[in-house]
Amino acid sequence: MSTKDISRSAVEGGRYNYNKYERNESHRHERARTKTWLDQVRFDDEAAEASSPVPRNKVGKGFTDNLGPCYGWLASHCGERWDDVRSLLSRTFDTRRLSAWHIVNQHMLTEVEDSGVAQPFFTFRTCRFWVDDEGLLQDRGKRHYRRSVKAEYTGPSEAAVLAYADGRKVTSGLYNGSVLYWALPDAGKWEPCKAFRGRCSIHKDNHRYIETTSKWALERYTSPGFRGIAKGDWWRTYSVEHFVETTWRTHKKLTKSEIKWWETISYEIRSLVAIYR
Numbered sequence: 001m002s003t004k005d006i007s008r009s010a011v012e013g014g015r016y017n018y019n020k021y022e023r024n025e026s027h028r029h030e031r032a033r034t035k036t037w038l039d040q041v042r043f044d045d046e047a048a049e050a051s052s053p054v055p056r057n058k059v060g061k062g063f064t065d066n067l068g069p070c071y072g073w074l075a076s077h078c079g080e081r082w083d084d085v086r087s088l089l090s091r092t093f094d095t096r097r098l099s100a101w102h103i104v105n106q107h108m109l110t111e112v113e114d115s116g117v118a119q120p121f122f123t124f125r126t127c128r129f130w131v132d133d134e135g136l137l138q139d140r141g142k143r144h145y146r147r148s149v150k151a152e153y154t155g156p157s158e159a160a161v162l163a164y165a166d167g168r169k170v171t172s173g174l175y176n177g178s179v180l181y182w183a184l185p186d187a188g189k190w191e192p193c194k195a196f197r198g199r200c201s202i203h204k205d206n207h208r209y210i211e212t213t214s215k216w217a218l219e220r221y222t223s224p225g226f227r228g229i230a231k232g233d234w235w236r237t238y239s240v241e242h243f244v245e246t247t248w249r250t251h252k253k254l255t256k257s258e259i260k261w262w263e264t265i266s267y268e269i270r271s272l273v274a275i276y277r
Contacts, residue, residue, distance in 0.1 A: 010214040019062035030056030034212040069083050070108050074129055076140040082112075082131045112137070155264040161273060167247055170262065171275040180259060183275060193240040248275055 015023075028141040034053040041048035077085045089108065113130035132138050156164075169183040193200055193207060200207070213236045220226065221235045255264065262270075 014064060015062060019059070022059045026059050028055045030054075065107070067107055068206045070103060070252045071111065071128060074108060074112070074137070075139050078129070078137050080137055081135050084137065085137050153266050155266055156261070156269075158269050158272065161265060161269050164261075165273045168251070168273070169275045170254070170270075170273055171248065171250065180262065182251045182254065184251045186247045186249050188243055188245040189247055190241045190245050193242040200242060202242045202244070208241050208243075209238040210241055212234060212239050 012156050019085065030053075037051070037053045041051065076083075089104060093104050095101040095104055111127050111129055113127040130138055130140070160195075166186070168187065171181055171183045190208070193202075195201075217235055217237075
């Protein structure tokens with residue numbers, strides 16, 4: 001529901017979808033256990049007095065708050081004296097209102113290390129902002145908070161990776177995804193088409209039908225004197241195959257030095273020489 005209070009709309013986002021699912025599940029199990037308990041003690045007064053329904057499972061609170069505007073405001077004042085920033089924060093937000101008090105004291109000040117405010121939640125992680133020895137507000141950057149800022153890439157270039165691969169691909173093991181192999185190209189071949197309702201990415205001209213009629217059906221429906229329900233080959237069955245121009249076969253494992261080299265490559269460049277299973 002929209003509201004005219006922009007500060008509240010920008011922060012409060014309700015519960016995570018999975019947290020909603022967990023709470024609904026806990027209530028559903030509680031109703032089922034209560035119904036079972038009522039069926040057991042319906043005609044037994046002593047058992048009803050001596051027992052009680054099993055309480056529902058405890059589910060914690062998980063909020064999906066949009067804290068970007070709050071941290072953006074603090075980041076815009078980095079390099080200034082923290083006392084001045086704290087004073088401006090008090091003048092900007094009227095903490096006499098509950099929503100503003102919640103934003104300032106439970107979202108913004110708790111994200112500033114050495115701000116003089118207790119941090120009751122998530123004390124095990126590093127705060128994004130801190131106050132240095134000179135009393136200035138400093139920012140560690142988003143990458144220390146949500147890992148959303150990309151670090152400068154220092155790995156091998158795209159041309160170097162393609163030159164080293166030399167037409168090969170890197171693929172993971174079929175049963176052990178942690179093992180990496182080199183894959184070599186093979187000639188094209190026919191493979192079973194598992195597309196839903198004919199929605200295959202391969203052109204229709206590269207498809208063919210293979211008869212899969214059982215031997216029993218051939219002997220039965222082609223025997224002399226058999227009278228079918230209707231004319232035609234309604235009893236025959238077929239499977240669809242499509243032609244894949246290039247396939248890949250596993251060649252050999254990557255060496256330890258090649259694995260270290262692979263780990264230094266960015267995901268964008270990996271996608272050019274990788275086969276994901």
